[in-house]
Amino acid sequence: MIATVQFVRTTFDRFNALCFEGVLPSVPIVLTKAGTFLGKMEYKSRRDFFGIISSHYDFRLKISTGFDLPQEELEDVVIHEMIHYYIAYRNLSDTSVHGETFRRIMETVNQKYDRHITVRHHGDPKQNLVRDGSVQYRKHYLCVSTFSNGNRGITVCASTKIFELYRLLPKYYRISKMEWYGSIDPFFNRFPRANTPKIYKITEEELSEHLRDSIPLKCDGHTIGPV
Numbered sequence: 001m002i003a004t005v006q007f008v009r010t011t012f013d014r015f016n017a018l019c020f021e022g023v024l025p026s027v028p029i030v031l032t033k034a035g036t037f038l039g040k041m042e043y044k045s046r047r048d049f050f051g052i053i054s055s056h057y058d059f060r061l062k063i064s065t066g067f068d069l070p071q072e073e074l075e076d077v078v079i080h081e082m083i084h085y086y087i088a089y090r091n092l093s094d095t096s097v098h099g100e101t102f103r104r105i106m107e108t109v110n111q112k113y114d115r116h117i118t119v120r121h122h123g124d125p126k127q128n129l130v131r132d133g134s135v136q137y138r139k140h141y142l143c144v145s146t147f148s149n150g151n152r153g154i155t156v157c158a159s160t161k162i163f164e165l166y167r168l169l170p171k172y173y174r175i176s177k178m179e180w181y182g183s184i185d186p187f188f189n190r191f192p193r194a195n196t197p198k199i200y201k202i203t204e205e206e207l208s209e210h211l212r213d214s215i216p217l218k219c220d221g222h223t224i225g226p227v
């Protein structure tokens with residue numbers, strides 16, 4: 001059979017209820033004559049100011065009408081794309097496009113519902129979307145203080161203590177300037193997360209090297225965000 005919007009919609013609703021506890025919001029279905037893929041889940045990504053994907057939106061399920069397939073195979077194509085949808089919708093991390101998370105869900109569905117979903121012959125969402133989710137970044141909120149003698153030091157702030165430290169650091173140290181940065185550079189993992197006002201020594205070389213890819217932030221004591 002050749003896919004129709006009605007068929008894809010019915011299949012989506014049926015397996016959403018059966019395999020995904022009905023959690024997937026209904027999605028626009030687009031038929032295409034593409035001969036290069038059977039199905040494709042397209043979506044956009046939102047990033048926070050660290051550049052890390054925080055959520056996905058604007059989902060579209062594309063199904064090709066360029067193939068004549070047995071109904072069951074066509075259903076498996078739709079379910080395959082629904083697994084991509086589930087992972088992106090929940091913002092789950094995976095090790096690759098069809099990584100450990102994808103395969104775990106796929107195998108569960110195959111076993112439980114006697115399906116034959118595979119990771120072959122399907123169009124894939126953009127590599128980079130998934131690759132980003134596979135790495136666990138630590139987000140660092142940095143305060144770089146300049147002492148009255150010109151030396152600089154660093155505080156890697158606990159995210160819940162930023163505004164407290166903003167207030168307290170100048171009370172505990174003689175500092176002439178405080179600058180704020182956001183960074184995911186693993187270099188900053190070595191500093192303790194400060195809950196209390198404490199400034200750590202850092203060389204100017206290290207500082208300038210590791211601030212290069214950071215995001216300058218503006219802190220006013222109540223909010224913090226990109227400059």
Ligand SMILES: [Zn+2]
Nearest residue numbers: 084122123124
């Ligand atoms: Zn796929």
